[in-house]
Amino acid sequence: MSTNKNEYLKKVLDTHDINKVEDLSKFIEKKNKVKDALNKKFSDQKASNSIDSGSYAKNTAINTKFDIDCCIPFKKKTPGNNDEKGFESLSEMFDEVYKYLKNEYTKEDGDISKDNVRKQKVSIGLKFDIDGEEFDMDVVPGRERPNNNDYNDSNTDLSLYINPSNRSKKEEDEGKTRIKTNIKTHIGLLNGADRTHERKVTKLLKVWKTERKKKNGGKLIKSFMMELYTKEAFDNTDEIPNGLWEKTRLVMIHIIDNIETSNLVDPANSSNIVSDSMSETAKTQTKRDMKNTIKDVEDDSDKIKEYFPINEEFDNEDDSNSNSSSKASVLSTSKFG
CATH class of the missing domain: 3.30.460 (Beta Polymerase; domain 2)
Incomplete structure (x- = not known):
């Protein structure tokens, strides 16, 4: 199924x-x-x-x-x-x-x-x-x-x-x-009730990035860039798609299309090109990994579990108590860069 x-x-x-x-x-x-x-x-x-x-x-x-x-x-x-x-x-x-x-x-x-x-x-x-x-x-x-x-x-x-x-x-x-x-x-940037979906997509992309780095290592897109690209993708589309996957896919395609060719400007400082903080290698790896993610998930929906894993520490599906906050957390507050 x-x-x-x-x-x-x-x-x-x-x-x-x-x-x-x-x-x-x-x-x-x-x-x-x-x-x-x-x-x-x-x-x-x-x-x-x-x-x-x-x-x-x-x-x-x-x-x-x-x-x-x-x-x-x-x-x-x-x-x-x-x-x-x-x-x-x-x-x-x-x-x-x-x-x-x-x-x-x-x-x-x-x-x-x-x-x-x-x-x-x-x-x-x-x-x-x-x-x-x-x-x-x-x-x-x-x-x-x-x-x-x-x-x-x-x-x-x-x-x-x-x-x-x-x-x-x-x-x-x-x-x-x-x-x-x-x-x-x-x-x-992503504050307010009208940016709820953008915040959700940003969080999902952070889950994706964490898993990619865990499995493959290397350098990937910075979190601030993901926030900016998410805002751009939503602002520039004529119609926001329904569903979390389609929204996430929309942003990933926007990143794929722009990360190697377009300058990403800091909205608080027009002279600060945020995309310059990423190496060409990191941009290429991010683009490649996102393209592979979209293709694999579109070909086989079960693949989404590999790219966007649940946090099993707080998965209470089979827990009759289902009080997630009662569990000790596996936590890292290391920065995304």
Whole structure:
């Protein structure tokens, strides 16, 4: 008997629901503790309180890999003006947050050691051990732009520092050390009731990517790119198809048609070509794997189970109790990149 693709994908989404994670409340509590500590430490320099970011804030997280991250916006100090608070230099801003988290915060929090605070590309990575469960969190320092005291409800643009040791080859060749972004714009891309289907497809593509990497390794499409391509595919089609599989197929075809030939632009920064962050090899592998997925599933509906596996940890089909949150979770909060 062939698999009902749409009903099956509903089950995939259900078993990957982040709210089924037993320790989710502990991770959120830890995230809030970090935010409060940053707000207190940098009370004079911050442009606003720390804000949520990452896939959890976007409501596109799945429970096998997800982000519970934060961004702290800082004031921009005008050079030579000692009356202003904030940071003149982006590298100073980045290093001060890193030094605080590594040397001071770890003394206050028994769930993390100095060795588990690390510099990443635009963030500081934290790895906690909370009652035996690993929890990864990124703290992104950003500075208001263009000038001092310009961060407000109508202007939330930020400059991020690019850590030199994590720059791409293109960034290194161009001597790039900063990037403009807008966390709130990114969070709003797939937000709202009218973007429910886009969020579902994004989650399914994350399940697909996780399984492809698990089986084949290599580098595949970044999560942020999947979000942008999903939005593009839905916005550019004349008619949204019915059914989860047809919607997912629509986006995959859009990615296949564009990933190697078209620039994908950051909606928060028109000069940032997001697709440049992927190597040509990664683009080619993503395109090939998506084409194979569509062909195999269209030829044999049962193949959908291989490309979009359910999370068996939360599959309660044969469990009379069917309380998924009572189970301990197999959890990785490693980032999608």
